[in-house]
Amino acid sequence: MKKVNQLYHIVSIIRKLLILFSLFLVFNGWGIYSGEGAYALFMYSNLTNFSFWVIFLMGSVLLIPLGRFFCALCPVGEINYLMSKIGLNKKINLKFSILQAFTLLLVFLLVITFNISRHPHLTTILIICAFSLSAVMGLIFNGNSFCLLLCPASAFLKFYGLFSSVKLSSEGDCNVKNQCPVLLNPCDIKKEDCHLCLRCFKDSKGLKLSLTNPLKGVSLPDFNRADFFIFSVLTGLTFMAFIRVVRDVREIFVYIPYKITEILSLSHKLILPLTTFFGVFIYPLAFFILSAFLIKIFDRQSFGKYISYFIFSTLSVHMILALVKINSRIKFLPYAVLDPSGKDVVTLRLAYNFDIPGDIIPIEYFRIILFILPVFFYSAGMVKIFKEKLPVTIPLGLLFTFIFFFIEYIIIKWLFVFI
Ligand code: SF4
Numbered sequence: 001m002k003k004v005n006q007l008y009h010i011v012s013i014i015r016k017l018l019i020l021f022s023l024f025l026v027f028n029g030w031g032i033y034s035g036e037g038a039y040a041l042f043m044y045s046n047l048t049n050f051s052f053w054v055i056f057l058m059g060s061v062l063l064i065p066l067g068r069f070f071c072a073l074c075p076v077g078e079i080n081y082l083m084s085k086i087g088l089n090k091k092i093n094l095k096f097s098i099l100q101a102f103t104l105l106l107v108f109l110l111v112i113t114f115n116i117s118r119h120p121h122l123t124t125i126l127i128i129c130a131f132s133l134s135a136v137m138g139l140i141f142n143g144n145s146f147c148l149l150l151c152p153a154s155a156f157l158k159f160y161g162l163f164s165s166v167k168l169s170s171e172g173d174c175n176v177k178n179q180c181p182v183l184l185n186p187c188d189i190k191k192e193d194c195h196l197c198l199r200c201f202k203d204s205k206g207l208k209l210s211l212t213n214p215l216k217g218v219s220l221p222d223f224n225r226a227d228f229f230i231f232s233v234l235t236g237l238t239f240m241a242f243i244r245v246v247r248d249v250r251e252i253f254v255y256i257p258y259k260i261t262e263i264l265s266l267s268h269k270l271i272l273p274l275t276t277f278f279g280v281f282i283y284p285l286a287f288f289i290l291s292a293f294l295i296k297i298f299d300r301q302s303f304g305k306y307i308s309y310f311i312f313s314t315l316s317v318h319m320i321l322a323l324v325k326i327n328s329r330i331k332f333l334p335y336a337v338l339d340p341s342g343k344d345v346v347t348l349r350l351a352y353n354f355d356i357p358g359d360i361i362p363i364e365y366f367r368i369i370l371f372i373l374p375v376f377f378y379s380a381g382m383v384k385i386f387k388e389k390l391p392v393t394i395p396l397g398l399l400f401t402f403i404f405f406f407i408e409y410i411i412i413k414w415l416f417v418f419i
Pocket residue numbers: 070071072074075076077078144146147148151152153154195
């Protein structure tokens with residue numbers, strides 16, 4: 001207990017230091033835009049861009065075996081918490097957590113329409129917006145309202161946290177004096193809900209932090225409507241990232257939006273936004289609702305419980321994207337640390353045609369890892385299905401298999417045709 005208490009103080013200091021670091025990132029990215037040729041390298045050579053898009057967004061997916069590790073250290077969550085301590089403390093309505101689906105979508109749209117992930121200046125504005133919103137919401141509402149209602153990262157961490165090996169649990173006479181910032185009862189929590197901030201360890205009794213097998217004891221949640229909607233949008237967004245580059249699959253996805261513009265004589269410029277709308281909202285929702293309806297006839301499970309099985313496949317796709325990004329970009333890290341503005345890399349490239357940092361693991365080997373990843377998650381999902389001892393598992397198994405082969409197909413196409 002004493003050790004965990006010390007851990008709480010260390011984590012708390014790190015969070016404060018990361019607030020200062022974020023201020024530095026804002027200062028560092030301000031006014032820098034990526035251009036063409038060597039100037040495009042600012043996308044990764046600038047520490048602000050690198051920290052946000054590679055370390056935070058991709059790292060938070062890859063470190064899922066450590067649960068919501070990034071939440072534990074997150075400076076935005078810390079600002080939200082500190083402001084809530086001096087604010088009005090108005091009660092929040094958790095039904096509005098559905099808004100996370102829209103903030104996730106908003107970030108995606110900003111990336112594809114305004115290329116914000118390319119420009120350090122635009123990334124800086126995004127960081128400022130996140131801090132400002134989190135501060136204002138903290139001043140108005142109780143708890144970490146930004147984390148619970150708006151944070152786009154929370155929209156995926158709350159599902160993937162199921163596979164966390166870090167677990168907070170109670171033992172003996174559990175007695176917690178501090179209120180949990182995400183409104184949980186620390187004596188009785190699910191590991192995917194816990195932000196691992198360790199604040200409940202301050203002056204409390206009967207809590208322990210332990211490491212477990214991340215796949216053991218995974219208890220699939222029974223989704224409520226908000227969870228279902230957020231998960232459906234998340235699935236649409238992760239698959240869209242592949243579909244954009246795999247031509248034959250893309251053609252299938254574009255078919256209905258294309259026909260709509262043709263029948264209604266609309267401008268062809270509307271095909272892209274319509275495809276995004278269908279890819280993010282209509283296709284995944286239609287797939288989940290239709291298949292849930294069919295499965296329910298055979299398996300007699302609740303709708304929400306059934307959909308949560310697909311966390312395995314969505315996470316495998318998201319992990320592949322994160323691995324590819326980290327593998328191809330992490331070598332920029334030493335350059336970004338030594339010259340946070342990123343200008344040195346650009347100067348070197350212009351003056352000496354300096355080689356752009358490449359992949360950490362060569363693509364020949366990396367293909368195998370990417371190919372195996374869905375196999376791993378598929379197997380874990382199937383084991384889970386059989387362990388649940390459902391009356392009829394074949395329809396669910398068939399759907400799972402269909403998704404598995406679909407993922408493998410787009411990976412093979414993507415790796416062998418486009419890389
Ligand atoms: S939910 Fe979002 S804002 Fe809150 S701590 Fe986690 S990453 Fe940070």
